[in-house]
Amino acid sequence: MGALILCAVGCLVGVASGWSESLAVQFVDRAADAGLTQRNVSGTDQSYIVEGMMGGAAFFDYDRDGDVDLYVANGSSFAGFAAGEHPANQLYRNEGDRFTDVTIAADVGDTSWSMGCAVADYDNDGHSDLYVTNFGRNILYRNAGAGRFADVTVETGVGDMGWGTGASFGDYDRDGDVDLYVANYVDFSLDYESPIPCLWKNVKVYCGPVGLLPAADVFYRNNGDGTFSEWTQQAGLEGEKFYGMSALFGDYDNDGWPDLFVANDSTPNLLFRNLRAGRFAEEALMAGVAYSGEGVTQGCMGAAWGDYDNDGLFDLFVTNFADEYNALYKNEGGGFFADVSFAAGIGAAPAELVSWGTGFFDYDNDGDRDLFVANGHTYPQADLPRVNSSYEQANSLFENRDGRLVEVSAGAGPGFALRRVSRGTSFADYDGDGDIDLFVLNLNGPPTLLRNDGDHDNHYLLVRTVGTKSNRDGIGARVIISVGGQTQHAEVQSGGSYLSHNDLRLHFGLGKAERVDRLEVRWPSGAVQVLSDIAVDQVLTVVEPRQ
Secondary structure, three states: OHHHHHHHHHHHHHHHHOOOOOOOEEEEEOOOOOOOOOOOOOOOOOOOOHHHHOOOEEEEOOOOOOOOEEEEOOOOOOOOOOOOOOOOOEEEEEOOOOEEEOHHHHOOOOOOOEEEEEEEOOOOOOOOEEEEEEEOOOEEEEEEEOOEEEEOHHHHOOOOOOEEEEEEEEOOOOOOOOEEEEEEOEOOOOOOOOOOOOEEOOEEOOOOOEOEOEEOOEEEEEOOOOOEEEOOOOOOOOOOOEOEEEEEEEOOOOOOOOEEEEEEEOOOOEEEEEOOOOOEEEOHHHHOOOOOOOOOOOEOOOEEEEOOOOOOOOEEEEOOOOOOOOEEEEEEEOOEEEEOOOOOOHHHOOOOOOEEEEEEEOOOOOOOOEEEEEEOOOOHHHHOHHHOOOOOEEOEEEEEEOOEEEEOHHHOOHHHOOEEOEEEEEEEOOOOOOOOEEEEEEOOOOOEEEEEEEOOOOEEEEEEEEOOOOOOOOOOOEEEEEEOOEEEEEEOOOOOEOOOEOOOOEEEEEEOOOEEEEEEEEOOOOOEEEEEEEEOOOEEEEEOOOO
């Protein structure tokens, strides 16, 4: 009955919202033209769950030249590779209209079975550092400047040996340096046999996660001297093991202290409220985000914080498995969320989609947050005729229309006509034209670089935060802009989407406004900074006052 209702609602919404209408903004895949031609490799025949779960990417300015570069994770295979043919992660330098592979020169070509990555300046030296999660030992690359990185995993103490998935940096104790949370997925072994049949729609598939052993997440406290201490228990983050997928710091209760959300696959999600005394309290069930609105666990993959309704409270979006629905949790204030997935229109997306990377972003610069979702099935068996699904799937774009999220994918350009097995997504204005573009990692295929070709006259503002008393990147800073009586809130965050990292600069669409009336930065240190009468269509660097 639930599936029939979902289909009916989806069909009605599709007709009413005009999915086929052509938008002023068109997204075009420029990956090949931009030099991003390296194919992803993750397994050979998708016989094990490890093969289907990677991977992510990160937009960040590693060389401090003012534009965002790109790091892309790659996988491996249990079958092995011939000498010199093992895939490696790659770093690309942004050259304007193209990216140049600088992996070897930068010394970041990890050949582990990588999953994802997150970026932050953990040592506050002004250079962005890179953390990579792996099936196996994770790696921390310290940015040494001059275009090179150094593997400092051992000396910093962050080389967890589990199956790392989502990672996020955040200054949980507001001491001026960023700490690190790493989600772990499954305690996987080729020799372990699931006690339950590995079936999907009565079709034999690879096992997991249900039936496999969940893994414990790990939290590292930054010691401020270039090292970290494993601090999971001391911070109140130790508990029952779940299948961790995505982790993301964000201040959901507006008290100025970073909280933490963890999306778990087929087990309850976790929401850790920051108690300000160096500890967290887990409150997902009380807050209404542990389960779907129907009170059941879902196959959660990606996660994003964002104020989609411009009420000053960060809402939460979580992507899920097929025959479920992607969940939009509206922040009602007071520590509570409401599942508004169907009321907002997002719950009516086709039920066969398996969704991963995601993010709130203003694709048309009109002043509200739209939503992107990357799709691709988990099982190649989805192409069998009797299961009514597909392995390769098209991605989804939802336009925010006064708080209702209307799917506009079909009219959003040729980039949204592509069908791939998509996973992580990273967001940034890579070409410097004022609108947000998307990099999508596709499993066992070439990537997609969705360039936003905006045909509109709307303005924008990009805000780069530089901390002095706060951590150097200003991670956790809340930026509030006021334009023509309307207010937008955004927060500097590390990690998110699915195993990925977005540009740390905050993007605001401004519509037709020609000035920003007021900009307020609430720094993690507690300092509040206000600027007025700001020009539009620029990258504004805001440095935290030292006094």
